[in-house]
Amino acid sequence: MPWEAKNMRQDIGDPERLVLHGSFTSSSSYKPMLFLALARLPFSFRTVNLKKGVQREAAHLSLNRYAQVPVLEHRGLVIVQSNVILDYLSRATGHFQPADEQDRWTAREWLSWEADAITNVAKVRHYSRFREVDPAVMAYFRPLAEAAIGFVDGALEGRDWLVGDAPSIADIGCWGRMVFMAEGGLEIARWPRVEAWSHRLAALPGFALPYDLIPKKDTEIAP
Numbered sequence: 001m002p003w004e005a006k007n008m009r010q011d012i013g014d015p016e017r018l019v020l021h022g023s024f025t026s027s028s029s030y031k032p033m034l035f036l037a038l039a040r041l042p043f044s045f046r047t048v049n050l051k052k053g054v055q056r057e058a059a060h061l062s063l064n065r066y067a068q069v070p071v072l073e074h075r076g077l078v079i080v081q082s083n084v085i086l087d088y089l090s091r092a093t094g095h096f097q098p099a100d101e102q103d104r105w106t107a108r109e110w111l112s113w114e115a116d117a118i119t120n121v122a123k124v125r126h127y128s129r130f131r132e133v134d135p136a137v138m139a140y141f142r143p144l145a146e147a148a149i150g151f152v153d154g155a156l157e158g159r160d161w162l163v164g165d166a167p168s169i170a171d172i173g174c175w176g177r178m179v180f181m182a183e184g185g186l187e188i189a190r191w192p193r194v195e196a197w198s199h200r201l202a203a204l205p206g207f208a209l210p211y212d213l214i215p216k217k218d219t220e221i222a223p
């Protein structure tokens with residue numbers, strides 16, 4: 001755990017406290033977690049046990065109608081969908097927000113594309129790790145996942161980051177959903193530019209991989 005973790009709840013009555021609901025096996029939860037870790041921001045983590053079906057309980061459904069994680073609560077707002085949360089966090093905190101207006105839109109364009117395409121990487125990992133499917137299903141999704149990773153690999157030719165010359169929510173959002181690719185049998189070494197980019201991300205202060213980053217229980221996090 002890269003931050004000081006405390007047990008006493010710090011979100012009660014403080015609208016400025018960022019509260020993130022997530023699960024340690026979830027790439028969608030990793031995305032905002034990684035943002036908060038790299039930005040060195042304090043927040044409260046509330047774990048949602050997906051295995052036990054807590055995401056379908058009334059209390060969670062009142063926050064996320066889709067019965068999913070993550071959820072961000074801040075200043076009386078409830079924000080769901082990992083890419084919308086990244087967008088919100090970058091606007092609310094100013095971190096990982098490109099300086100140039102065109103770049104800010106391009107970063108959001110990557111996030112929208114990520115939800116179309118890199119989501120196939122998450123599907124391949126999910127079907128490999130959590131749910132056995134007919135081989136024909138895997139045969140459909142694996143090439144789509146490979147094409148998405150290949151597209152990112154091509155986009156990184158001659159550049160360090162997806163947008164502009166600094167890491168942005170585009171990098172956090174795209175890498176965050178690819179992070180478990182090896183669990184789907186997608187070896188990162190096949191895509192050398194993606195691998196080099198992942199090393200650049202890993203070199204950023206505060207970076208950690210999901211199983212080292214996302215707590216398994218409710219935690220108060222202070223940088």
Ligand SMILES: N[C@@H](CCC(=O)N[C@@H](CS)C(=O)NCC(=O)O)C(=O)O
Nearest residue numbers: 026027028067068069070081082083
């Ligand atoms: N498009 C959503 C996807 C969220 C999602 O698929 N979350 C998964 C975990 S990665 C989930 O909560 N699944 C609920 C379940 O397995 O029942 C986002 O980006 O936030």
